[in-house]
Amino acid sequence: MTHIAETFRALHVPGRPFILANVWDAGTAKMLQSLGAQALATSSAAHAYVLGRPDGGTLTRDEALSHAEDIVRATNLPVQGDFENGFGDDPETCAETVRLAAEVGLAGICIEDTALPAQTPYDAKLSVERIRAAAAAAKALPHDFVLTARADGIMTGGYDIDEAIARCTAFADAGADAVYAPLPNSMDDLAKLCAAVPVPVNALVAGRYTAQTLAEFADAGVARLSLGSALARTVHKTIYDAATEMFEKGTFTRLGKGISGDIVDGLLQKE
Template sequence: MTHPGETFRALHIAGDPFILANVWDRGSAKMMQVMGAKALATSSAAHAFTMGRPDGGTLTRDEALAHASDILSVATVPVQGDFENGFGDNPEDCAETVRLAGEIGLAGICIEDTILPGDSPYNFDLAVERIRAAASAARALSDDFVLTARADGIMIGTYDTDEAIKRLQAFADAGADCLYAPLPPNMDELARICRSVDKPVNALVAGDFAANSLADFASIGVARLSLGSALARVTHRAIYDAGQQMFGGVFSALQNGISSDTIDEMLKE
């Protein structure tokens, strides 16, 4: 039987991107699978929202692992954990997070280069050593495991695309399997990132990037499309808009919901 990590790795083909559907509970996981998801991922932001917390370093490693285990309990496709900065500043923290993620059956995890809580990036050398330790732990696992290394500075506004590329190239040399710099300035810069590295590149479909098609991303060499918290925020938009209307005395937004029969059909065992 093929291990989820091996299945997950095989999905990463430059120029033929698959959608990594970020989910936040068993229901959203089952719905995405029924609708065709080839792989799922947790979302630290969406998970935080379910806990009544803001995004950005408000989750513990134990909470993230328990949440991922909950998703895994209904998953029929590989699952990646969005594990923020690896839940610690030191390389060994990242390595331990990889080991624990492998133990619960995740096909991979994503580790970013931001000091949480906060927006400052780890200095270059430490950022690379953290990924090197995580990659070493991944290779020591008994089953295949896809390590994604994130350079978040463009999205946060702490460094530019050139620095992101420098970091991604170093992360690849340190053993990362997939590379990710969320929300570069435009598609041309995303294409430059893809050309600058020799490992599969993940792109975040959020904000202005959501105006592009799957074919657009394929044409520039992207291998994987993740949603981050975008899908969760669509649901929160619906809650917000309905609540604004409802507490203003009007209830017509409540007529727009999907039928319970449709949901029941998607969630049945």
Template structure:
């Protein structure tokens, strides 16, 4: 990998011309996604938690997240970004330290949300902004480029509305965030409002009703990046659920006929 993955990663963020940031959960899934055309890989906190046999939502440590990210960085030649929940601590200094540690292992950027995990309530407005301000200052002090994305998760968690989400991302923008992210606004029109509220690149999440949109339709909203979150990992877990229920409830092994070609997967993993 080249030295400044952050600079390469930044060039992918073009409002109105979004790339798909493919969230992987292990080296194999990362290599397959890149072989199929992914321009960048991200971790997924939920998908990573599943690999550890844990539920999503503040169940892993920073050291675990960093080690997992290192596995993906070593596996692929493209930029890797970290889905790093609340930065693994409540105070601004911890967020700043998380940025520095992330850069040290070669991450091109990270995303920090405003939910006070493991609790589902958001941080108070001023604290949320100070956390991003500290993280941004740490990013700007690095010797390499680093893309810091600030997430306002209150719509996702049901904690606040679109107006508060926009208030927060505008404050995060002013605090130095490189990109903004409001997961799952209620409507596509709300997503457009979010994009119009900032001059910075906006990330959208292709989950639920938003997975019905094409990349071209996302482009029309003005977003710069489309994340998969844990959706692709959940697709694989749906296959396990369907096959397992057929096998253990009905004695039906036929779901095992619907498998990917070994030669095709081997070719991707060997690339």
């Protein structure tokens, strides 16, 4: 019988990107599945928002695992965990995070190279050792598990595209199944990354990259498109706009632009 992680792995084809839809509860998981998602992921930022916290190292590993398990139970799609920095600095913590993630049914997780809650990247050598330990733990599991290694320095201002490529290449050599360097400065840089590394590359659809098309990402050699917190922030923008109108103007027109409850009910009832 095919394990869910094998299904997830098979979706990763460079030049034929699929959309990894980041969700934040059972309801959004069911809706996105009904609307055509092939795989889902948690979002650490969106999860933090649900808990009334800011993004960036405010979640515990137990919280992330419990949250992910709720989403896994709500859907029959592969689910990846956005597990920030693996919830610890040392390699063995990253390895233990992999083992625990597999226990709750996740098809894979993503581990970044930022020493949260700061925005400072880990030393290059340590960042590779962390991924090496996580990859070894994944390979020791009795079933498949997809480990994605994130090089966040471009996004955080910690390093440039050349260092991101060097780190992603080293992550792949250390056993990562996919890599991810969010928000490079241009599509040319993204294509350069895809051409340089020997494993599938994830691209984040946020900021300037929301202007790109699926076909353009395919041309760059991308294998996977994740949304991060972009979808959650789109929902929060709707809340913000409606609340601002209500409380500042005393009018309610934005409440009349919502989706029909019947449509939502129908999406949630699909199997």
